[in-house]
Amino acid sequence: MNTPLIEQPIKTKTDKRQAILDTALALFVSQGFHGTSTASIAKQAGVATGTLFHHFPSKEALMECLFLTIKQEFANALLLNAHQGSKLKHNVKQLWQSALDWSLENPIKQLFFQQYSMSPMIAKNVRDQAMNSILGFISELIKQGQMMGLIAHYPVELMLENCHGQYLAATRFFIDNPHLGHNSQYRNASFELFWKAMQAD
Structure with missing residues (x-):
């Protein structure tokens, strides 16, 4: 008997954008603006760095x-x-x-x-x-x-x-x-x- 595959929810653009904002908020507060890199925001938000820059052209814009x-x-x-x-x-x-x-x-x-x-x-x-x-x-x-x-x-x-x-x-x-x-x-x-x-x- 085959075990049915469990489909993972796909993050929409809105979900990814919100995840980036939520993660940036937590990191800016805990590490400061200069101590937080866009790479660390993307990694913790579970998105590619390119995805972050698709939504926000710079850390300042974010x-x-x-x-x-x-x-x-x-x-x-x-x-x-x-x-x-x-x-x-x-x-x-x-x-x-x-x-x-x-x-x-x-x-x-x-x-x-x-x-x-x-x-x-x-x-x-x-x-x-x-x-x-x-x-x-x-x-x-x-x-x-x-x-x-x-x-x-x-x-x-x-x-x-x-x-x-x-x-x-x-x-x-x-x-x-x-x-x-x-x-x-x-x-x-x-x-x-x-x-x-x-x-x-």
Whole structure:
């Protein structure tokens, strides 16, 4: 009696591309950008080096795609949990808490943000795309708050960078102190610090 052959699943182009991104994320976080070669990414992802370059012409292009993909995922998570109540501070607090939740649920991706969000390895135009296009709804929220007299009237681009820096500082604290990640006192305090930096006098 012949034993039937077990067919192995064939990786599609989408599967291979995602495998490359997932592997690059893990290696960039654990070994750093310069310490990670395209050959090591391809090998660990189970694809040929030529396949990697078919999807991404360079390591820099791979890094930029990874950065924008994760930023979009982050933005989608925030929008999914966004509330449009009548009180702006409450709406902003909901977004802040959702952002903290995302960071706790995606620690490797958050570590990637910590390492590369401010890095010169991410081109300025790519950072601008992430802040102004993908996270454009935050700019609109800032403008709304300024019109209502609740948020300080500083240039919106500068306010966005301040928001980003505050978020990175808070999530860095919770990464370093994971036992406090769901502590309401610390989470609320992190929001109040953020809000005080944004609010009008």
